[in-house]
Amino acid sequence: MEVKYKKTKGLTDSPLSYCPGCTHGIIHKLVAEVLEELGVLGESIVIASVGCSVFSYRFFNCDAVQSAHGRACAVATGIKRNLPDHVVFTYQGDGDLASIGIAETIHAANRGENITVIFVNNAIYGMTGGQMAPTSLIGQKTTTSPMGRMAEVHGSPLHISEIFSQIDRVAYLERVSVFNPRQVRNAKNAIRKAFTYQVEKRGFTMVEVLSSCPVNWGMTPVDSLKWIEEKMVPVFPLKVFKDKGVENNV
Amino acid sequence: MEVKYKKTKGLTDSPLSYCPGCTHGIIHKLVAEVLEELGVLGESIVIASVGCSVFSYRFFNCDAVQSAHGRACAVATGIKRNLPDHVVFTYQGDGDLASIGIAETIHAANRGENITVIFVNNAIYGMTGGQMAPTSLIGQKTTTSPMGRMAEVHGSPLHISEIFSQIDRVAYLERVSVFNPRQVRNAKNAIRKAFTYQVEKRGFTMVEVLSSCPVNWGMTPVDSLKWIEEKMVPVFPLKVFKDKGVENNV
Amino acid sequence: MCKPVNIRVAGFGGQGIMMFGQMLAYCATNDNMFSLWVPSYGPETRGGTANCSVIVSTKMINSPVFTNADVLVAFNQPSLEKFKEMIVPGGCILYNSSMIHDPILPEGVRGYGIPINDIALELGTIQVSNMTMLGAYLEFSELFSDATAEKVLEKYLGEKKAHLLGINKQAILRGREALRALKG
Amino acid sequence: MCKPVNIRVAGFGGQGIMMFGQMLAYCATNDNMFSLWVPSYGPETRGGTANCSVIVSTKMINSPVFTNADVLVAFNQPSLEKFKEMIVPGGCILYNSSMIHDPILPEGVRGYGIPINDIALELGTIQVSNMTMLGAYLEFSELFSDATAEKVLEKYLGEKKAHLLGINKQAILRGREALRALKG
Amino acid sequence: MGKILMKGNEAIARAAMLGGLEAFFGYPITPQNEVPEYLSRYLLEEGKVFVQAESEVAAINMVYGAAAAGFRTMTSSSSPGIALKQEGITYLCGSELPCVISSVMRGGPGLGSIQPSQSDYNQATRGGGNGDYHVIVFGPETIQETIDILKEAFDIADYYRNPVMVLVDGLIGQMMESVDLTKPVKKRFLPEKDYAANGTKNHPGERHIINSLYLESNELEHHNLSLKKKYDLATANETRVELINMNDPDYVIVAFGTMARVCRSAIEKLAEKNIRVGMIRPISLWPFPSSVFETMDAPHLKGILCVEMNLGMMLTDVLVANNGRHSVGFFGRAGGVVPDPDEVVDAILHFNERVVK
Amino acid sequence: MGKILMKGNEAIARAAMLGGLEAFFGYPITPQNEVPEYLSRYLLEEGKVFVQAESEVAAINMVYGAAAAGFRTMTSSSSPGIALKQEGITYLCGSELPCVISSVMRGGPGLGSIQPSQSDYNQATRGGGNGDYHVIVFGPETIQETIDILKEAFDIADYYRNPVMVLVDGLIGQMMESVDLTKPVKKRFLPEKDYAANGTKNHPGERHIINSLYLESNELEHHNLSLKKKYDLATANETRVELINMNDPDYVIVAFGTMARVCRSAIEKLAEKNIRVGMIRPISLWPFPSSVFETMDAPHLKGILCVEMNLGMMLTDVLVANNGRHSVGFFGRAGGVVPDPDEVVDAILHFNERVVK
Amino acid sequence: MPIKGYLTFESEKCKGCGLCVAFCPVKILYLDKNTLNQQGYPIVKITDPDKCIGCASCALMCPDSIITVEVKN
Amino acid sequence: MPIKGYLTFESEKCKGCGLCVAFCPVKILYLDKNTLNQQGYPIVKITDPDKCIGCASCALMCPDSIITVEVKN
């Protein structure tokens, strides 16, 4: 008998703190698997941002730094500039990255910090109980947009990957999701590529992952995946926005 | 005899505090002329940001609010949401807008705040004595990049207009300059359009103006204009990035 | 009632713990008594447990916290274990006997097991197990009348959930009955 | 020298005010004396005026600020007007007589006008007007030797501006001469 | 009207609306999320302004803008979020703009916890902004008092053209209590907002400029002294304190907020032991009610015990107010632990071990 | 080596390098710009890390990262910039990370001015971050002392795993003075940084986690108490003060930084008038040298005058330290005005008018 | 011969979310509402182990990594 | 008949930057280094007023708005 799938050594034994069916868990294991497969766990440092994934410092089987809300990329910069040969990555939600932390993230990208950003876009503030995020969809009801998000009042969903595609020193940038096994495999490929580029010192890499929040969306985990596919993907198309490895071998 | 050109009523009598030949002065008068011509001085509120233009609260002949460094668009939001029929605009440098204030500016744009942003990009921190700005050019020597800006160390010049072109609720966005009389006239047209759109409540408008800083660039005022034309424009092409009035009549 | 009653309520997330506690506080307010409801909040609720405390009193409530509760209402085994030691001698534990079997209770503390899951399922939905427990508590404590409980319940459910009023009332009734039977 | 000497230097931006003051401070350091240079800084310098103050002393300098200066070095009219009242009786004002004509000085204060612009232009560049003034000040104060001034100047200009050493030295010389002539 | 049961955070939101709130700007953070959540529904319903800002920094600067334009405005946050607002707060003070800040404290430092705490006392009363400024800070002990203060807070802010902070711990924010929203509060005469930057068409011939920049030191000093005058006025008029059981006490407790409530229970228990304990309960934390310490008539006083849900912050104000007159002790719990009345009883019983050197 | 003339800000930069600075992160602000400008050249030249951050918030969080990875790191800023760093500072304290912060004060509040001031005393010593934490703060009076302290600051930070702030006013930053860079400073034994998050390959079998989150109140309280122990240790060992002329003085002045220098001149002038004035010059502002007030032997003392370039901030610490023993007066100038020695002389001559209530 | 899969569940960590159930191509997984684990969640069970084709979709989709899939040819 | 321009300068506010000089198409403006204003700047002067075509380029480019241009046909 051959083991086809088992829990990666890239994760610790600590049970994940996520709600049932929350795809934070899937994304965690993809990242962890990639780190394990690349053999870089011993030289990796994860920056755990503030959001439901704040406890990721307990979950990834490597050194970890918990950072202030939104500032993960600044913290990563502080680490990576001093440890240029280590693998440094942030794991950030849409509140953390797209709202309070957009400045730090854009500038880390623009400086070309050789780090990887795992951007988990679940269109909501999960941790704090379901407030509107910059990426919430038009019409989406949240605790701070109780009548649904309205473009005229709240603005439109912010397209992070589209924005970052305009930054010269981004080396790899893709939007993926995890709403079915095929997408999960795609997502893993993107994450692998991002980390590989970092190891190759090509510059800033980011993977945006459309993720679910069954609890605050008020849906079952399975319906949540459908919602990603049917509602989120049309607004946030899945694609490679930037790939310096293809454009030109930097 | 007919007056062909005289100082606009949109400016106060207070002498401008800018260095000799600094194009902040030209941009000031264009904005002031537009406000005068549109007849909106009495309902205008300028948000003076922190930078050499901090004293613009003295210069524009309308009500004024001096704001914390980088936060002009947040302040503008606070005003405009309460006074939706007023003309509210910010006047911000590249340090203010592109560096410390990028989050506030992006989110004001994304919410579609019906304000106008005059973004004066002189590729340097003028007020504080010539430090590197996010928009400084590769090779540009500044007091904090004494050997010249290097892409690998400092990152590349940040393309603000390109980035903002990815934001849905931006109604008008153009990059202009003032390095010769023709460009000055173009710049005025862009500024007029931006304010007109604001009056028409079309959403967020921004005009990026490539401007000079003779003192910190270490050039004569005249050479500075040449430097804009020859060095800055190739990196920051002058163009209309977004015009909702043309795309579709929102 | 000359002394405030301190009540601790605990169970899994999803068992309606918060509503149970709030109903008591609303009943007190309705009856012009003082009441104070304190939830445990934050990410630990994500871990799957939930608890809150309620104080009901005829005079101004001072300390909003208490170490020793008069009553524990335990909706599952871990909650019972976690909180049973805080019950004062002479105090009482109401527990969900559908999930807690043969509990070992502290010395000097009475226990009443009500099979609230089973009763609720009999009524048609597990959702009303908390109101079943409320019925039991009301019967036990004799703090509030049925009229008060029903009035508060009606408000709590609001128009949107008005259709659930009937079954919830029934649950309260069945809880009362169950407790009465135990008290015997 | 038993008391620290307090010197105020002022003029337009671009007249080399800061360099003038710093040169004095460097000279003091070179001669193992204590010295302290304080610039006026910030946007007001953008307005077109610049000023700094220097304290030179043989013992530790306590207060870095002073209200009353022993010497004012005024490079233009507005500076003279702004600062002349702070000079102590018995103090002295060196002024740029190329730009300041027939100044009215406070009671009890000596004044020496040196046409530093003219002298500098004679030497070939207005840029050395400040060193002309320095020469005058050195002659006036007798604080530092020519050797000290030249050594410091050499360091100040550094390799990049070494070619300017000659003309600056000349300017110092010419300033000394001019002052000597006035002192008579 | 009768009493209703309300959650502290919702009461803050509702009371602010009753106080005339016109524009709210905030960013989510536990344990105060119900404040913006409530307002996102009800403030918008009334056609007023609610904006979820992109950060705490943005929120306080939106407040700055709304206040500059002459509107009644508020933000709400918790510990690290308030830290981020410090620059904005000093700007508001410097530009003399009124606003209300609700601060619902959790454990610290850093991310800390989300459990109730009073360890932001220094943050609130000493600030972390730059310069000589003060925020008027109230620390109510019940939801009712929180409501009453919030209803008045906008008036106070307008009167002094200065931020007013309402400082509660997470417990007050999260708990529910019976309250009366209709209790009348003091009204004061408020002048027109003749400084508001709302367009010269509203005040022809005169430009209104909101600004905190004074490059000339003499001008800035003049400004600082005029602010100080205002702060002195506030100290004279807005100091609030409740004195409890202060008739010849053996000990006096000083405590505010939730801690004061716990102490009330402790005082009752101590009375059963025949120990007479009084309480000075500061309601305004800045200005701190120092003068009651001077005028205190307590001939048999054995000591003053300062009790806080932190490791000793208000203690500084107590020491200054006491000025060496009596022996001062401290008892506190940290990290989000709310002490039990029995612990306070114990601290009084062992007062000597609690005396600060 | 002989003395050289150096600008205060450049001295800060050079001294930090001598103290072992490995990574600097900062954002421009007057009057400290020469610090990053100097380092952008010389630190990079040595192959170390210099990053101009996008903001003060980013800078302090980069410091957090560098410190987390085990490097000697520093940021520098001025008043409103320090306000923005408050969240980062409380995180550093909460996660027990060492770093050095240079703060060059200007006038406030808000944008204020860029003239020298001491009105960030509260900002530095009380902070505006959340929670129970302290920053070790030094307030040197000369460029030489600034250098000496900075050279030692990284050791102190490492020893306590806590931020150390060097607080000077803009005058010290902008002026030039003769200094000796080679003066030896105290060395202390420093353990390995066995907490650094630098990859498990450097410490196999053990994950290093840098964190300030403790959701359980008991755990957080435990953490708070262990921090407190550290702060008590720092209070015992790092309190620094200079006593000047304290032999039977008529008055004692308390002043720090530039203000203390001005007071030295005033004391000389007063001596000419046969008024004996001593000075307590706190060098560490936190921990504040309270104990010297207790042990002070001054039988003819008429009063203590606290002198500051603000409207009375250190005054609180003086009042607490004095604890009612002597009468305390205050003299201060605000807004960026540096008082003249004569003004201090005058304040002593009219001490009675200066006594605080 | 088709590939055959064998599953092991670390049931105490199962959160009963049902993602594995939804993505099993042969529909042999279900949540047993009657068997709650210590956390109070119904745990996942398998109706017909023989039908498992060892595709590991279930394991791939499990956010809590509690399914191990082994295969035999 | 060509258009003829007449200039007035508010010379005390001139900063001697020379932008007007650089952009005058007929090159009739210059900075008089011998006439400094109160601010210490050389002020702008006109060599040959008759040649001014009233195009207002000078005024347009003047950052300090100190040039007024009047025209006559």
Ligand SMILES: Cc1ncc(C[n+]2csc(CCOP(=O)(O)OP(=O)(O)O)c2C)c(N)n1
């Ligand atoms: C400075 C600060 N502001 C706000 C918070 C509160 N907070 C915690 S998590 C969070 C947002 C979480 O949303 P997101 O980043 O999308 O992550 P998710 O939980 O959705 O995965 C917020 C606002 C905080 N801890 N610190």
Ligand SMILES: Cc1ncc(C[n+]2csc(CCOP(=O)(O)OP(=O)(O)O)c2C)c(N)n1
């Ligand atoms: C919070 C804060 N950080 C930094 C500063 C210092 N500062 C003043 S202006 C400025 C930047 C000015 O550059 P820019 O915005 O490009 O305007 P410019 O002067 O070039 O027109 C900075 C960093 C400040 N006042 N406040």
Ligand code: SF4
């Ligand atoms: S709140 Fe939402 S995002 Fe957070 S763990 Fe639960 S389901 Fe996932």
Ligand code: SF4
């Ligand atoms: S410093 Fe530069 S940007 Fe500022 S006024 Fe002078 S020339 Fe203009």
Ligand code: SF4
């Ligand atoms: S391995 Fe494939 S077939 Fe077997 S249970 Fe899992 S999903 Fe179903």
Ligand code: SF4
């Ligand atoms: S996906 Fe995992 S956690 Fe969810 S039900 Fe299946 S085995 Fe349990």
Ligand code: SF4
């Ligand atoms: S108006 Fe035209 S022609 Fe006349 S001076 Fe000005 S630029 Fe020259």
Ligand code: SF4
């Ligand atoms: S452009 Fe204006 S300021 Fe400049 S030289 Fe000409 S007139 Fe003077």
Ligand SMILES: [Mg+2]
């Ligand atoms: Mg999210």
Ligand SMILES: [Mg+2]
């Ligand atoms: Mg700029």
